[in-house]
Amino acid sequence: MTVTVLLLVAAVPFALLVFLRLTGIDGNRHTAAALALSPYAAVAGMLLGGLALVVRQWWIGAVVLALTVALVAVLLPRMLPDGQPANDGAVLRVLATNLYFSNGDAQRVVDHVRDNQIDVLALSELDSSGVAALADAGLFSVPPHQALRAADYGSGSGLVSRYPLEELPPVEPSTFEQPRALLHLPGGATAEIVAVHACPPTLDVDDWRTELAALPQADDAAVRILAGDFNATLDHAALRRVLSAGYHDAAEQRGNGFLPTWPSGLYPPPVTIDHVLADQRVEVRDYRVLNVPGSDHDAVYAELALPG
Numbered sequence: 322m323t324v325t326v327l328l329l330v331a332a333v334p335f336a337l338l339v340f341l342r343l344t345g346i347d348g349n350r351h352t353a354a355a356l357a358l359s360p361y362a363a364v365a366g367m368l369l370g371g372l373a374l375v376v377r378q379w380w381i382g383a384v385v386l387a388l389t390v391a392l393v394a395v396l397l398p399r400m401l402p403d404g405q406p407a408n409d410g411a412v413l414r415v416l417a418t419n420l421y422f423s424n425g426d427a428q429r430v431v432d433h434v435r436d437n438q439i440d441v442l443a444l445s446e447l448d449s450s451g452v453a454a455l456a457d458a459g460l461f462s463v464p465p466h467q468a469l470r471a472a473d474y475g476s477g478s479g480l481v482s483r484y485p486l487e488e489l490p491p492v493e494p495s496t497f498e499q500p501r502a503l504l505h506l507p508g509g510a511t512a513e514i515v516a517v518h519a520c521p522p523t524l525d526v527d528d529w530r531t532e533l534a535a536l537p538q539a540d541d542a543a544v545r546i547l548a549g550d551f552n553a554t555l556d557h558a559a560l561r562r563v564l565s566a567g568y569h570d571a572a573e574q575r576g577n578g579f580l581p582t583w584p585s586g587l588y589p590p591p592v593t594i595d596h597v598l599a600d601q602r603v604e605v606r607d608y609r610v611l612n613v614p615g616s617d618h619d620a621v622y623a624e625l626a627l628p629g
Contacts, residue, residue, distance in 0.1 A: 324376055328373050336384070339362070339392050342392060342556055343392075343395065347522070347559055350523045353522035353529070359392065359396065363393050399578025400578065403576075405605060408604040408626040409626075410510060410629040411627045412624065412625070412627075413506070413626075413627060415514070415546060416433060416621070417516070417595060417620060417621050418443070418619075418621075419550045419595065419617075421618065422475045429612075430442075440464070440483045443517070443549045444478060445550050446477065451471065463483075466484065466485055467480065467482070468486050468502045475497070476496065478500055482504055492537070494528075495532050496528060496532065499532075501514070501515045502514060506627075513546070514547075515537065515548070517536065517548060520552065536566075539568050539600045539601065544599075546603070548596070548598070552594050554592050555593070568601060570598055571608045577608050577609075579593065582595035582619045582621060583617060584617045585618065586617075595619070595620075597621055599625050602627075603628070605624070605625060606624040606625070607623065
């Protein structure tokens with residue numbers, strides 16, 4: 322009897338998490354935080370189901386393993402590269418990094434920009450000291466165009482580009498600055514980009530949903546790219562709704578959807594909350610996660626080929 326009770330105590334929250342994930346309910350701030358751990362829950366489900374079978378709790382083991390299979394089925398695609406459009410348009414190399422209250426190593430950011438020939442950089446948690454550090458490291462002589470909205474307490478963001486920027490009204494409503502700009506690319510091509518920084522669901526889950534829903538939809542007019550700290554993983558329905566508005570996730574397109582971006586250490590368990598989302602017409606040729614010392618986030622890099 323004791324074994325059965327202990328197994329049920331572990332199985333019930335697992336079953337609830339799988340139910341929320343499969344039905345697309347993010348719930349409150351506690352369940353939203355738990356959903357970010359869905360890949361870890363899949364591993365835990367395998368262990369729990371196997372243990373239940375070993376101790377001959379057949380029905381508990383069968384239910385848990387069935388739920389685990391269902392969870393794995395929705396997680397597995399992000400490990401597999403997706404089909405890509407074969408584009409011959411302008412190539413755009415995008416880097417997005419959360420600077421952690423401007424504590425991220427400015428020189429390393431500039432080195433990443435130079436080494437990877439970055440065309441547009443999306444910055445979040447940017448204040449005036451961060452702008453000064455990036456200037457001292459030589460950032461603004463590499464991609465000289467900028468649309469910066471520096472602010473205190475981690476609420477500032479910015480865009481820095483190799484190509485001319487036409488600043489557009491920022492995304493609102495938003496707890497943090499989310500600048501938006503039109504890039505004027507060689508040959509007359511254009512692309513719209515947003516430096517995303519949604520508030521964490523643990524801070525205010527309703528604001529988090531509202532801010533993600535406020536991100537511009539992809540449409541047939543301008544090619545759009547959303548890059549930055551979404552404070553959401555692919556296991557959140559709120560982020561999947563953004564994707565359903567005409568985007569695909571660069572990491573998932575390349576089969577790298579499980580590469581974690583936050584935190585840089587091992588606790589809490591690392592999850593993938595930083596993303597580059599591109600219009601579905603865009604080809605994702607490369608995706609990587611790059612370390613930025615001093616920040617609690619890794620940077621995300623994507624090489625994108627636009628439609629011709």
